[in-house]
Amino acid sequence: MKKLFLIALTLTLGALSLQAQTIPSQRWQMRLRGVAVMPTESATINTIGGNININSKFIPELDFTYFFTKNIAAELILGTTKHKVHTRGSDLTAIGGSSSSNVDLGSVWLLPPTLTAQYHFFPDGPIKPYVGAGINYTIFYNVDAGSTVKNVQYDNAFGFATQLGVDFKLSDKYFLNLDAKYILLQTDVNVDASNLAPNLSIPAKVDINPFLLGFGIGMRF
Known part of the structure; x- marks a missing residue:
């Protein structure tokens, strides 16, 4: 019985030691990035x-990462951007325009909070690549x-x-970051053009599908 107890105690201490090795002492990361937002629209x-055109923008972005283990983390990405929008090659002959017109649709702000689950490779090394996937709203x-x-x-x-x-890695606390994201995003759009022709409504399905490339500095705590 005593021998079994010692074996169980040894296994328990070993498991706790292994678990302690996989849990980081600094569970949180915060990054400030500059991000190029480049829609691949249609x-x-x-x-x-016709088709749609949405311009690219460069914005600041803030994100927070929580590490469940040294390898597995979740990241919340926060940022907002303003885009100009217009159609390309639209047929306006019914209201006296050309058969290939660009229609100015003004601008719109997007707030796209994004949550990803990540896997971090080589968590104790000076260079730490990671991959992630998640949802955006x-x-x-x-x-x-x-x-x-x-x-x-x-x-x-x-x-x-x-x-x-x-x-x-720059130090135990600070690091540089390079990050790329691709978001599959579709929205339904309705254009009220009743000022151009009575009851003229123009519905559309728009794929924005932005590619985001960011570079910044981060801090662990």
């Missing part, structure tokens, strides 16, 4: 046809329809996010 536009706000149409409405939407990045 659209199906009813009534007038994009909120469209402060819509400015511009000077052509009466109003533009965007539906908030969920998207799927993938992530690839690497941290470069």
